[in-house]
Amino acid sequence: MKAPDNGLIHVSEDRVFNLSNQRISYIFRVSPEGILEHVHFGGAIASGHGLSAGPRREFRGAVLEFQGIKHYQLDDTPQEYPLFGTSDSRQPALHVLNSAGNTVNTLLYKSHEVSSTKPKLPNLPNARGGNSRTLKVRLEDAVSRLEVTLSYTIYEHHNVVTRSAEIRNAGTEAVRLDSAMSSCVDLPQGEYELLHLRGSWSREFEVERVGVPQGRFVIESARGTSSNAHNPFLALMSKGTEEQHGDVIGTALMYSGNFAIAVEKNEFESVRITVGINPFNFQWRLEPSEIFSTPEAVHVFSNQGLDAMSQTWHGFVNDKVSPPQFSSKARPTYLNSWEAAYFNVNHDVVLGLADKAKALGVEMLVLDDGWFMGRNNDTSSLGDWQTDVGKFPQGIEETARQVKAKGLKFGLWFEPEMISKASQLYTAHPEWLIQVPDRVLSTGRYQHTLDLSRQDVVDYLFECLDSFLSTGLIDYIKWDMNRVMSEVGSTALPASRQLEVPHRYMLGLYRLVGKITSKYPNVLFENCASGGNRFDLGLLHFMSQGWVSDMCDPIGRLSIISGASYLFPLSTLASYIGPVPNHQNGRVSSVKMRKEVGFFAAARGLSLSEADLESAQEEIIDAISLYKATAQDLVEGRFHRIKNTGNEVCWQLNSKCGGRVYVGYYHVLSAPNLPFRRTKLVNLDASASYRLQCRNTNFGGDALMNLGFDLPYIDAMQEPDDNGDGHRMDPGDFVSRLLLFKRN
Numbered sequence: 030m031k032a033p034d035n036g037l038i039h040v041s042e043d044r045v046f047n048l049s050n051q052r053i054s055y056i057f058r059v060s061p062e063g064i065l066e067h068v069h070f071g072g073a074i075a076s077g078h079g080l081s082a083g084p085r086r087e088f089r090g091a092v093l094e095f096q097g098i099k100h101y102q103l104d105d106t107p108q109e110y111p112l113f114g115t116s117d118s119r120q121p122a123l124h125v126l127n128s129a130g131n132t133v134n135t136l137l138y139k140s141h142e143v144s145s146t147k148p149k150l151p152n153l154p155n156a157r158g159g160n161s162r163t164l165k166v167r168l169e170d171a172v173s174r175l176e177v178t179l180s181y182t183i184y185e186h187h188n189v190v191t192r193s194a195e196i197r198n199a200g201t202e203a204v205r206l207d208s209a210m211s212s213c214v215d216l217p218q219g220e221y222e223l224l225h226l227r228g229s230w231s232r233e234f235e236v237e238r239v240g241v242p243q244g245r246f247v248i249e250s251a252r253g254t255s256s257n258a259h260n261p262f263l264a265l266m267s268k269g270t271e272e273q274h275g276d277v278i279g280t281a282l283m284y285s286g287n288f289a290i291a292v293e294k295n296e297f298e299s300v301r302i303t304v305g306i307n308p309f310n311f312q313w314r315l316e317p318s319e320i321f322s323t324p325e326a327v328h329v330f331s332n333q334g335l336d337a338m339s340q341t342w343h344g345f346v347n348d349k350v351s352p353p354q355f356s357s358k359a360r361p362t363y364l365n366s367w368e369a370a371y372f373n374v375n376h377d378v379v380l381g382l383a384d385k386a387k388a389l390g391v392e393m394l395v396l397d398d399g400w401f402m403g404r405n406n407d408t409s410s411l412g413d414w415q416t417d418v419g420k421f422p423q424g425i426e427e428t429a430r431q432v433k434a435k436g437l438k439f440g441l442w443f444e445p446e447m448i449s450k451a452s453q454l455y456t457a458h459p460e461w462l463i464q465v466p467d468r469v470l471s472t473g474r475y476q477h478t479l480d481l482s483r484q485d486v487v488d489y490l491f492e493c494l495d496s497f498l499s500t501g502l503i504d505y506i507k508w509d510m511n512r513v514m515s516e517v518g519s520t521a522l523p524a525s526r527q528l529e530v531p532h533r534y535m536l537g538l539y540r541l542v543g544k545i546t547s548k549y550p551n552v553l554f555e556n557c558a559s560g561g562n563r564f565d566l567g568l569l570h571f572m573s574q575g576w577v578s579d580m581c582d583p584i585g586r587l588s589i590i591s592g593a594s595y596l597f598p599l600s601t602l603a604s605y606i607g608p609v610p611n612h613q614n615g616r617v618s619s620v621k622m623r624k625e626v627g628f629f630a631a632a633r634g635l636s637l638s639e640a641d642l643e644s645a646q647e648e649i650i651d652a653i654s655l656y657k658a659t660a661q662d663l664v665e666g667r668f669h670r671i672k673n674t675g676n677e678v679c680w681q682l683n684s685k686c687g688g689r690v691y692v693g694y695y696h697v698l699s700a701p702n703l704p705f706r707r708t709k710l711v712n713l714d715a716s717a718s719y720r721l722q723c724r725n726t727n728f729g730g731d732a733l734m735n736l737g738f739d740l741p742y743i744d745a746m747q748e749p750d751d752n753g754d755g756h757r758m759d760p761g762d763f764v765s766r767l768l769l770f771k772r773n
């Protein structure tokens with residue numbers, strides 16, 4: 030077999046599929062029986078030797094043999110899209126109740142095609158193609174009359190393979206999908222660990238790392254949103270992997286609803302990753318000739334540890350996932366009204382904040398919750414998207430016009446998917462809520478979810494948003510979503526289709542955001558869900574940035590940014606300097622610390638009252654001017670996690686050209702007589718020299734990477750670092766220092 034050329038995909042005569050770029054390979058083959066067997070996902074394999082041999086077939090006691098074929102045991106055969114019940118007893122990729130009333134199905138290879146264009150998934154977000162090749166492999170079950178097409182895309186410049194599946198009912202009677210996963214990767218026996226991002230409101234993106242035991246470990250959501258409890262991302266790695274070494278397979282689902290990523294290790298220590306829509310509480314009725322398309326799964330491979338995995342995700346998200354018109358566009362600094370005034374907003378308050386914003390050098394004023402009909406607290410009005418004329422007598426348009434006349438951009442908050450029972454919309458359309466008959470509905474923040482599986486609801490919301498955006502006065506939308514789903518059902522669907530509602534909701538949501546964002550491509554959309562309750566690649570495809578957490582205390586944010594950065598580039602993160610004592614955890618921290626943690630996000634701003642803005646005016650002017658001067662580096666730069674002991678965190682950001690290297694060093698709790706700390710930087714030019722600005726000292730790139738440099742020292746007995754030479758931290762708890770190295 031020839032090595033793949035820059036065509037990226039090579040198919041041998043004996044049907045070995047080799048998807049390779051210069052650095053990674055994804056390889057599978059067709060067994061003599063027609064089963065798609067996984068061969069390899071990892072470092073590049075150009076030679077074809079040994080690839081067509083297939084998995085070992087040996088005698089094993091008390092193990093089933095597929096179709097009675099000697100020693101062919103699917104329980105220990107790595108497969109591409111496995112099914113249950115024909116000698117493989119692990120969780121399958123596909124589970125279908127066929128028209129004969131059983132779930133025994135078998136998929137065999139039929140045909141394949143390779144193309145240089147990457148087809149779009151119907152109604153679902155997907156990574157863009159370009160410098161890529163896509164392979165489609167068609168499998169069939171002649172008995173159940175199921176046809177499955179697996180799609181694989183490999184990229185020349187990214188260490189990424191994307192996968193999805195289409196299931197078609199080629200029979201004459203309906204079948205029921207009980208599970209239709211996007212991808213399955215069966216890995217060889219080995220000692221693995223996994224890392225995933227768990228959390229809750231205001232403590233999103235906590236990193237959890239555990240060894241892979243025998244059995245099944247699942248992260249999932251059944252709440253209707255991808256959720257802050259588990260982000261739809263998981264890294265499976267060789268034991269002992271660190272930031273700079275180790276093999277890692279990262280998996281994420283480009284989807285914003287119920288998902289599951291499972292890692293299963295069986296008695297032969299084979300390890301299976303499955304990813305897709307959560308099979309729990311999911312069913313889909315597929316009529317003859319109908320097709321079900323799964324969301325897209327993205328797999329990345331790094332043989333240089335977690336840092337290289339994150340670099341791959343960051344490059345890929347910027348290049349192929351988030352809206353291209355914003356991916357390298359500096360984000361405006363902003364003043365958001367939420368923690369400045371909460372629901373007490375009106376024309377004068379907004380204009381007052383706008384004056385302050387202008388004087389501080391801020392570029393955009395964002396009017397958050399509280400501006401629409403009767404919305405004085407969170408118990409009412411969601412759904413009634415008309416200006417509260419008591420607060421804004423001449424309409425939001427006039428307020429926006431006056432804000433913009435000051436030379437500021439104007440942004441507006443919406444929570445389109447929600448409805449309050451105390452609203453005109455509910456009186457007119459009680460049937461538009463997500464609901465089941467004869468049950469009292471649970472509430473979340475006093476609100477209910479609109480049924481976006483209904484096209485009339487999607488149309489209504491589009492018109493509401495369009496009526497504001499068509500004025501041309503809005504530069505930015507904060508798209509909020511503050512509750513997860515319960516009592517899930519739709520008044521528009523028959524009983525047999527009620528378990529389809531969560532996925533149909535997502536399809537409706539994607540239709541809505543797809544239509545509105547493509548009609549207004551120059552409006553900056555920010556995805557928010559009580560912070561990061563739906564922060565995923567699915568919505569990032571439409572909205573360039575996300576409100577990663579309501580947690581604005583800098584200590585709380587340290588772990589949130591560290592965690593989110595495993596998958597998400599800084600270009601997608603929004604942050605602001607909020608009030609003290611902090612409204613989420615009560616902590617008091619300096620403006621300096623809030624500014625220097627908030628620095629590591631592309632969309633940066635403030636949410637402070639006029640009084641707070643005044644009392645810290647000088648420091649805030651300084652923060653805003655720093656944010657503006659570095660805005661381009663935040664969207665285009667490369668971020669590295671350098672150190673994280675819990676009490677000490679160190680981050681590095683290199684500008685795109687590498688000429689500026691920002692190092693943030695954060696110290697949580699003080700203690701006496703601490704050891705001196707030194708840290709090594711990464712990804713520098715070894716032969717260049719760099720000047721640490723505040724110390725006026727030169728360092729070789731090789732020295733910074735191999736020897737490191739002295740981190741500022743914390744010592745409560747000493748004077749603070751008055752001359753600003755970056756040798757010492759301020760004394761006390763919650764202190765930070767942002768250092769800048771410039772390449773000479």
Ligand code: DGJ
Pocket residue numbers: 367397398442509511557558559560576578579
């Ligand atoms: C939750 C968001 O996370 C906050 O930033 C704010 O927009 C409120 N909702 C408004 O109700």
